[in-house]
Amino acid sequence: MNSKSSNQIIKADRVFDAKSGKSFDKGAVKIEGSKIVQIGKQSDFSNVVDAEEHVFEGATLLPGLVDSHVHLTMPGDGTSVEDAMSLPDELLTLRAAYNAKNALLLGTTTLRELGAKKLHYFSNEGRRC
Secondary structure: OOOOOOEEEEEEEEEEEOOOOEEEEEEEEEEEOOEEEEEEEHHHHOOOOOOEEEEEEEEEEOOOOEEEEEOOOOOOOOOOHHHHHOOOHHHHHHHHHHHHHHHHHOOOOEEEEOOOOOOOOOEEOOEEO
16 A cells, blocks of 8 residues: 555445446445546455555445535534524634535535635626626
């Protein structure tokens, strides 16, 4: 295992490949740079030597799953936006990191933040939307 490698093997008890529709017990995902290049059984990757390995026991990995609507600074418990955003930025940053980590541990590999404190508009070619 080379800790400086840009290649990674992520192992989990279960891996679901949405592209092929296959599910693997004791599955793994091979990533080269920033691209998912292979999904399969952990035994399929036993000869890979130049990759950093990450193991998530008890987890299900959904590689490439995108949650396209998240608010990482919100607690997710019904707290109003006004109450949640009244917290200091430092606490909101910690909450965002916590929520992002939980999303990863639940198998989501990409998140799209749709608004947080001080983000009131999105830019489209320099125009206010």
